[in-house]
Amino acid sequence: MRDKTIVITGGFGALGRAVREAALAQGARVALIDYAPAPGEFANDPLALGGVDITKFDAAQAAMTNIHAAAGRIDALLNIAGGFVWRPVAEADGALWDRMYEINLKTAMTASKAALAYLEASHGAIVNVGAGAALKAGAGMGAYAASKAGVLKLTESLAEELKGKVRVNAVLPSIIDTAANRKDMPNADFSAWVRPAELAAVMLFLASDAASAVTGALVPVSGRV
Template identity: 60%
Template sequence: MSDRVIVVTGGHGALGRAVVEAALADGLKVAIIDHAAGQSAPEGALELGGVDLTDPASAAKAIDAVVAHFGRLDALLNIAGGFTWQTTDDADPAWEKMFALNLKTALNASRAALPHLKASEEGRIVNVGANGGLKAAAGMGAYAAAKSGVHRLTEGLAEELKKTSVTVNAVLPSILDTAQNRADMPDADPKKWVQPSDLARVMLFLASPESRAITGALVPVTGRV
């Protein structure tokens, strides 16, 4: 059993669940922070549901609760987010929603966690960007812009923290093999997609002490797409 404590935001989503399960299997102490309330957490994980990470005060309260429970915080994995396919001329633009769900959640959780991560000998922040954030496809403008913001947050924060123990990196997945994506793209070949369990292993490496030489990296995890 490791003494390292990690927070997984969006821990009840497909990727979040994969990360939580892998982290617990590795003997890490895990806290789940999620907007969903009343969800069951795997045995051994601390569950904090009903948290609005788009609100800085709510994010700070949740992070403080984790530290109060475990006594420390070593890594923050920012998985909370959302996706909307929408053309720019849609009558109800989703740009603010995409920025709130993808960028503000990561920013608020990171700001709340920083004092605790700096106290760790090997503090880590791992964000989830997107390969689609490098070049927007049709209908992907709002989502790609928000994920590009996550990329810039990752790079800027990494530079700011180079004199501390904290590293900041992001993974840039393509399409994840999830039930929702299979339903939305029935004609696609999911064998080419990224398995959540494989992306989880990359994220947990970046959250580990062994990744200390890597910071400010945007790591593509794109399967065979």
């Protein structure tokens, strides 16, 4: 990853931070985009852009333009921004379904479109984050799983559109071992979950030249569940 510039959406979140660390350790330059304001630790990093709502194309485009101007190139886009709400259909309203669609699927589409010209110039790669639930959803996961199923179809379709120019793949994690999940499921076997560093390694492989023949792949990363 030396000399590569990697853009991570949702970069201040649990997985985003782990992928950033792994990418830095591999010698990459890393830019972060997030809706959340930049936490203090990123205050002096010109490539850490907080307060950016990438459901809005103009905001995503401005962020990519700024990053490209500062770094000179964009080699990979890791679409990590997203979120989860557990709610049975009987208790959910349309606004919840709209929100899941916006933050999980529209963010990936919008950021990808905004970065396309830069990624084509570098023969780069996009790695999306789907979810195991997109293949087999559990109770209460309709809105989330449907939005993540959309991410899988976006991945396949965009991979076809960009064949030979930009590779597009997705990872499908089960449960990631994050502080939030430990708090929500205190009695679970944490050791069975996907460690953020394990998922980061797969995502960076898909983003790297080592995966130069891989596009349109939907890769389950399900830990030991």
